Amino acid sequence: MKEKMKKIIVRFGPLLTILALQMGIFTSNASACFWQYQPKEPEGMKKFKKDN
Known part of the structure; x- marks a missing residue:
């Protein structure tokens, strides 16, 4: 599972x-869509x- 995640991160990270x-x-x-924040x-x- 770790190797699979590492391959995904290396492939799609950039x-x-x-x-x-x-x-x-x-x-x-752009400004915020809510005036409060x-x-x-x-x-x-x-x-x-x-x-x-």
């Missing part, structure tokens, strides 16, 4: 990191923000 980065870039230009944005995501 894809998951790319998807996580793309989702972070997409959400850096707006989480703090990490400092590293500011370079991906679009200036309007």
